[in-house]
Amino acid sequence: MTILIDHSDHNGNDNVEKNVTEEETELVLDDGGFVAPHTNSFGHTFRDYDAQSERRRSVEEFYKTNHIGQTVDFVRRMREEYGKLNRTEMSIWECCELLNEFIDESDPDLDEPQIEHLLQTAEAIRKDYPDEDWLHLTGLIHDLGKVLLHSSFGELPQWAVVGDTYPVGCAFDESIVHHKYFKENPDFNSPSYNTKYGIYNEGCGLDNVFMSWGHDDYMYLVAKKNKTTLPSAGLFIIRYHSFYALHKSEAYKHLMNDEDRENMKWLKVFNKFDLYSKSKVRIKVEEVKPYYLSLINKYFPAKLKW
Ligand SMILES: O[C@H]1[C@H](O)[C@@H](O)[C@H](O)[C@@H](O)[C@H]1O
Ligand SMILES: [Fe+2]
Numbered sequence: 001m002t003i004l005i006d007h008s009d010h011n012g013n014d015n016v017e018k019n020v021t022e023e024e025t026e027l028v029l030d031d032g033g034f035v036a037p038h039t040n041s042f043g044h045t046f047r048d049y050d051a052q053s054e055r056r057r058s059v060e061e062f063y064k065t066n067h068i069g070q071t072v073d074f075v076r077r078m079r080e081e082y083g084k085l086n087r088t089e090m091s092i093w094e095c096c097e098l099l100n101e102f103i104d105e106s107d108p109d110l111d112e113p114q115i116e117h118l119l120q121t122a123e124a125i126r127k128d129y130p131d132e133d134w135l136h137l138t139g140l141i142h143d144l145g146k147v148l149l150h151s152s153f154g155e156l157p158q159w160a161v162v163g164d165t166y167p168v169g170c171a172f173d174e175s176i177v178h179h180k181y182f183k184e185n186p187d188f189n190s191p192s193y194n195t196k197y198g199i200y201n202e203g204c205g206l207d208n209v210f211m212s213w214g215h216d217d218y219m220y221l222v223a224k225k226n227k228t229t230l231p232s233a234g235l236f237i238i239r240y241h242s243f244y245a246l247h248k249s250e251a252y253k254h255l256m257n258d259e260d261r262e263n264m265k266w267l268k269v270f271n272k273f274d275l276y277s278k279s280k281v282r283i284k285v286e287e288v289k290p291y292y293l294s295l296i297n298k299y300f301p302a303k304l305k306w
């Protein structure tokens with residue numbers, strides 16, 4: 001396995017590559033900072049949706065279905081239905097374990113079970129921000145909404161759970177991955193929805209914007225309605241971490257308000273770990289579990305409604 005080891009500063013400059021065996025691997029092999037690798041586990045640059053990788057076709061198929069199905073109508077129905085949180089009760093950790101069986105079909109960078117990704121993200125954050133325990137926990141739980149794929153949640157299809165998110169009810173920005181497939185979305189030709197502002201106003205705040213339905217908004221609703229004590233930046237990260245058109249391409253900024261702009265700073269910090277910690281490196285779950293259980297205990301009730 002090839003891992004980047006930092007021999008210089010913490011900005012990722014001047015890295016050297018070294019081959020290490022499975023036993024020696026750690027998420028980050030340096031003096032404490034997380035170093036973003038240049039390539040994903042398939043040897044391609046991250047989020048390259050055109051790279052000829054083994055996942056390219058299936059990822060594109062995924063986005064085609066996603067872009068056709070996410071309409072204002074659909075999003076309204078899902079928010080209403082899943083916002084009831086009347087399906088089951090379980091702890092945060094139980095939910096992490098449920099994610100063990102799922103692989104995210106929208107992701108060109110990772111084909112590991114989701115629990116690996118949660119721990120990789122959280123542990124990477126912990127190295128760089130040791131004192132921000134809320135951010136470690138946010139890393140651990142940010143993708144828990146993918147439990148919507150589970151049979152006890154009506155087995156939602158992948159297109160309604162994973163992938164990048166974007167607003168519905170206004171024009172789909174060209175920076176959205178595989179934008180061309182929106183042409184078949186029924187909202188694409190609706191005059192009330194296909195303008196820059198659509199049904200929204202300048203600076204209305206993201207809280208007033210309907211986002212395509214998936215794991216982000218669902219987990220936000222779960223955390224909020226179960227009265228988490230996570231700071232507002234944590235909730236913002238959970239809710240918008242897949243909104244790459246905004247946090248990477250800077251589209252839709254005209255819908256943000258001051259609070260969104262403040263929270264965006266943390267989302268950008270978070271994104272580095274969410275994206276670049278994706279690797280084949282395994283975290284030893286039993287070793288880190290007590291730490292995360294203590295954080296869950298601090299910020300969440302023992303059982304949550306889902
Ligand atoms: O494929 C990925 C994956 O589903 C992530 O969980 C999501 O947050 C990303 O935005 C998406 O592109
Ligand atoms: Fe995600």
Ligand SMILES: [Fe+2]
Pocket residue numbers: 117121142143274
């Ligand atoms: Fe993630």
